[in-house]
Amino acid sequence: xxxxxxxxxxxxxxxxxxxxxxxxxxxxxxxxxxxxxxxxxxxxxxxxxxxxxxxxxxxxxxxxxxxxxxxxxxxxxxxxxxxxxxxxxxxxxxxxxxxxxxxxxxxxxxxxxxxxxxxxxxxxxxxxxxxxxxxxxxxxxxxxxxxxxxxxxxxxxxx
Ligand code: FES
Numbered sequence: 001x002x003x004x005x006x007x008x009x010x011x012x013x014x015x016x017x018x019x020x021x022x023x024x025x026x027x028x029x030x031x032x033x034x035x036x037x038x039x040x041x042x043x044x045x046x047x048x049x050x051x052x053x054x055x056x057x058x059x060x061x062x063x064x065x066x067x068x069x070x071x072x073x074x075x076x077x078x079x080x081x082x083x084x085x086x087x088x089x090x091x092x093x094x095x096x097x098x099x100x101x102x103x104x105x106x107x108x109x110x111x112x113x114x115x116x117x118x119x120x121x122x123x124x125x126x127x128x129x130x131x132x133x134x135x136x137x138x139x140x141x142x143x144x145x146x147x148x149x150x151x152x153x154x155x156x157x158x159x
Contacts, residue, residue, distance in 0.1 A: 061086060061147075065158040070098060070151055078114035078130045087111055088147060089119050090156060091130035098156050100147040101133045107140035119144065 061084060073079045073092040080089050080103060087103035089112060101119070103112045110123035118136060119128040126140035133144035148159035 061158045063158050064152075067100065067149065067156045067158070069155050070096070071154070073098060073156070077117055078119060080114040089114055089130075089144065090149075091117075091119075093131040096151065098149060098151060099131060099133075100149045100156065101128075101144035102147060104145070105140060106142035106144060107138075112144065 065083060067083055067088060068079060068081050068090060070092070073090050075092050075095045078089065078091045080087065082088070089101045089103045090098060091100075091114075092098050103119075104110075105112045105121040105123065105126060107121065107124060107126050110121050112119045112121045112126075112128065114130075118130050119133070121127070121140065124139050126138055127136040128134065128140070128144050129136050133146055135141060135143060149156050150159045151157070
């Protein structure tokens with residue numbers, strides 16, 4: 001498996017860096033994965049929440065799957081990576097302390113982006129705390145879904 005197919009894109013603090021050398025700015029503009037289901041565009045708070053079983057869920061990646069090198073995540077910052085078609089958010093709140101979350105927004109399933117020191121969904125403006133995935137601002141009310149990771153040989157891998 002080539003480096004490019006294993007890890008197609010890494011974004012750090014809003015900047016996009018492709019595993020090889022190209023820059024993909026489209027990754028900074030998340031696209032909705034689901035249509036607005038109630039016609040409110042998510043502006044009416046909890047009434048627009050999609051039940052958890054209706055939001056697309058990524059299949060678990062096998063344990064040991066490498067996501068990114070720890071050094072590619074700024075300490076106190078965030079990054080995102082796409083591995084095997086799955087969009088994953090990462091943060092390193094303290095040096096050597098790495099957390100990961102699904103990038104699927106818990107509001108209506110849009111793609112959440114790593115922006116500086118938090119995770120933001122541009123569809124309806126939900127914001128999530130990087131260290132915990134907790135909601136900082138709605139309309140989402142549920143935290144991002146965590147992904148268990150560990151560090152092995154300087155890389156962040158699925159636990
Ligand atoms: Fe509505 Fe993310 S899908 S805020």
